[in-house]
Amino acid sequence: MLIIMISFVGCWDQKIYEDSGFALQIGYESSSAGKILMSFTVPVVDPQAKEPVELVYSNANLLREFREDAKKTSSKLIEGGKIQQILISDSLAYKGINNLLELIEREPTDPSTPYVVIVEGSPKTMVEIAKNFIDKPPRPAFYIHKLLENNIKSSYIPETRVFQFSNAYFSPGIDPIAPMIKLQFDKGKGIEVTGSALFAGDKMVGKIDTKQTPLLLAMMGKMEKSTFISKMVVETNSENEKSGCAVGLNAVKRKISVNIIDNIPVVDIYLNFKVNISEFQWNKIYDESIQNSIEDILSSEMKQNCEKVLKYTQEVGSDPIGIGDIVRAKHNSYWEKVDWNNTYKNVIFNIKVNVNISNHGSIR
Amino acid sequence: MNDTRQDITSVQLMAFTISGAIGVGILLLPSLLAEEVGHDGWISSLVGGFICLIVTVMIMLLLRRYINKSIFQINILLYGKIFGYILNLFFIVYLIFITGITLRIFEEVTNIIILKLTPALVTTVLIILPTIYATSKGLKVVCRFSVLLFIAYFILILSLLLAIHNLRFTYIMPIGKAGFIPIIKSMKVTIYSYLGFELATLIYPNVKDKEKALKYMVISIIFTTIFFTIVVSISTMLFGEIKLSMLVFPIYNIEQSITVPVLERLDTVFILFWFPTMGGTIRSYFFSLYYSISMLFNIKRKKLLLAIVTIIEIIISRIPENFEAIYRYSTYSGILGVIIISIIIITFFISLFKKKVLA
Numbered sequence: 001m002l003i004i005m006i007s008f009v010g011c012w013d014q015k016i017y018e019d020s021g022f023a024l025q026i027g028y029e030s031s032s033a034g035k036i037l038m039s040f041t042v043p044v045v046d047p048q049a050k051e052p053v054e055l056v057y058s059n060a061n062l063l064r065e066f067r068e069d070a071k072k073t074s075s076k077l078i079e080g081g082k083i084q085q086i087l088i089s090d091s092l093a094y095k096g097i098n099n100l101l102e103l104i105e106r107e108p109t110d111p112s113t114p115y116v117v118i119v120e121g122s123p124k125t126m127v128e129i130a131k132n133f134i135d136k137p138p139r140p141a142f143y144i145h146k147l148l149e150n151n152i153k154s155s156y157i158p159e160t161r162v163f164q165f166s167n168a169y170f171s172p173g174i175d176p177i178a179p180m181i182k183l184q185f186d187k188g189k190g191i192e193v194t195g196s197a198l199f200a201g202d203k204m205v206g207k208i209d210t211k212q213t214p215l216l217l218a219m220m221g222k223m224e225k226s227t228f229i230s231k232m233v234v235e236t237n238s239e240n241e242k243s244g245c246a247v248g249l250n251a252v253k254r255k256i257s258v259n260i261i262d263n264i265p266v267v268d269i270y271l272n273f274k275v276n277i278s279e280f281q282w283n284k285i286y287d288e289s290i291q292n293s294i295e296d297i298l299s300s301e302m303k304q305n306c307e308k309v310l311k312y313t314q315e316v317g318s319d320p321i322g323i324g325d326i327v328r329a330k331h332n333s334y335w336e337k338v339d340w341n342n343t344y345k346n347v348i349f350n351i352k353v354n355v356n357i358s359n360h361g362s363i364r
Numbered sequence: 365m366n367d368t369r370q371d372i373t374s375v376q377l378m379a380f381t382i383s384g385a386i387g388v389g390i391l392l393l394p395s396l397l398a399e400e401v402g403h404d405g406w407i408s409s410l411v412g413g414f415i416c417l418i419v420t421v422m423i424m425l426l427l428r429r430y431i432n433k434s435i436f437q438i439n440i441l442l443y444g445k446i447f448g449y450i451l452n453l454f455f456i457v458y459l460i461f462i463t464g465i466t467l468r469i470f471e472e473v474t475n476i477i478i479l480k481l482t483p484a485l486v487t488t489v490l491i492i493l494p495t496i497y498a499t500s501k502g503l504k505v506v507c508r509f510s511v512l513l514f515i516a517y518f519i520l521i522l523s524l525l526l527a528i529h530n531l532r533f534t535y536i537m538p539i540g541k542a543g544f545i546p547i548i549k550s551m552k553v554t555i556y557s558y559l560g561f562e563l564a565t566l567i568y569p570n571v572k573d574k575e576k577a578l579k580y581m582v583i584s585i586i587f588t589t590i591f592f593t594i595v596v597s598i599s600t601m602l603f604g605e606i607k608l609s610m611l612v613f614p615i616y617n618i619e620q621s622i623t624v625p626v627l628e629r630l631d632t633v634f635i636l637f638w639f640p641t642m643g644g645t646i647r648s649y650f651f652s653l654y655y656s657i658s659m660l661f662n663i664k665r666k667k668l669l670l671a672i673v674t675i676i677e678i679i680i681s682r683i684p685e686n687f688e689a690i691y692r693y694s695t696y697s698g699i700l701g702v703i704i705i706s707i708i709i710i711t712f713f714i715s716l717f718k719k720k721v722l723a
Binding site for chain 2 (some may be wrong): 013081105108109111112161163164166167170171172174212244322325326328329330332
């Protein structure tokens, strides 16, 4: 009996690989009649199939409810162990999204590492159109995943996985942020990464673009390498439209301190960028004095941009850096007295940016 | 039974007691502590470890006073035949209970994470089979396996390092916010996780190099304390106290949050190396129970005893009605463990007034 029992281990939980359809991404968007329009994309591996992706969608109130619905049309048993990203429409994101991610965290077989992505528009429509892109990877889920990964490495968008979103949501004094994408046709058809969505709690309250996101990530201490395009460092005597200066942000060191002065939090943020000139002018010798003036202009420009981003976060009431969390940790008695949602708007930020140009490529 | 099959070294004693503590205890500890003391769980873990260290030293000093005697023999020597026998029976009742609850926790982990539909009885039998086999081969085999588990502990710590870039140090601040009394009250949670060192009182006579036993038992507690504190700290710094208190197996959630090239998910690897560790915990308790019953009642029919103990443990493991009830029963185990340890401490102090037995 024992041998029989051992031989049949796993039979109850048997899942035949060929019968399983691994949902690669989930889409959530607002729908009518008090439900959410949910969609899965599942890869089709049958060589005779004409399309490489199966898109299944339905209106439901729970993801499980939708999965059970999906079983009624899909040829595969939908499994969630390979979900790459969760696409949520911006209109739904304004209403709160943490409970949409609950199943991913509750289900032990689903990893909590899918990206949380806000879509400007409808995720379902995006996938329907993306399925027909002939110059992109045939499966939209992999295309979007690679797009997100590459832009995360360039710090144009934050890396926000499900567990990171819920960690920030549940922790007082810090708000999550998430990448934003949209369909676009005016730069060659494709899906464009547009920046970051700012949240207050789990409700989307604002957005910043891909120029502002690297600076915000630098202030959060999460910036990897990126490129900064300066419009203030201008090329002189140019009759064609080329102007500005591009610098590669290779590394950044952040120092942040929060003090309470006259009952108001004062935040000092010091950013020290190590950069290299990657595109500039080429009509005169570049020397140390030019380098110093470029560094000064860049420092000033980046400081102004940082201040604009922080002012915007205060206006919309989102605290992605986690100033509230730092106040809670280091000035707990003050934290207990105030309502941080109101106090954050009055925080005084002192930003200091220092730029060091390490090299300027192969020409001077 | 052949004597050499029960002979172990001090290092193996250390591994045996560590495997009795780490394995199952670490699974629930971070979230239970987050519920009790918020982000100060690591302080509770350190304090619990310190208390266990002092108790372990007392236990070892007691055992050193009665060379080649286990706690059962010491109890009879100090308390007399009847009362000593009652205390020994109580120890066995404790072992029966804690082994069953630990077995149930392992079965529930398997049920929740991997085998949802497989009947609990089948999972329980499969979990206990290697334990029965190792136990039948003797203490030396059980301890050698426990030594191998150090590889799993090392792999876990390495994998936790991969989560470092997601940690926020501010999540464990302000330090000591929970307050002194709640941290002390949280000992009821911590103690269950640290239980395992009391098993040394049963197998001490089998240690061949007894002069090193105290040193290695101290190392075992320090190792367990550091290990638990690291895991609790990293869990708190990764998830924050509010989310951490809502997680069932935080260490599994940590592994789920790590992505690596090629494998993509580390939680499947975690299952691979952590399940043997949990099996090690069951093995330590199961062997201790089997060995103590065979010693106390002088059982000759070992195989029959093994079968009876297995059936009893499977029955005990089915006592908690559902997963939520397990939290309550593990608290009961902790309370029983504290009582056992308190009795051993009292025994130690009584022994100070009695003559040493050197041979």
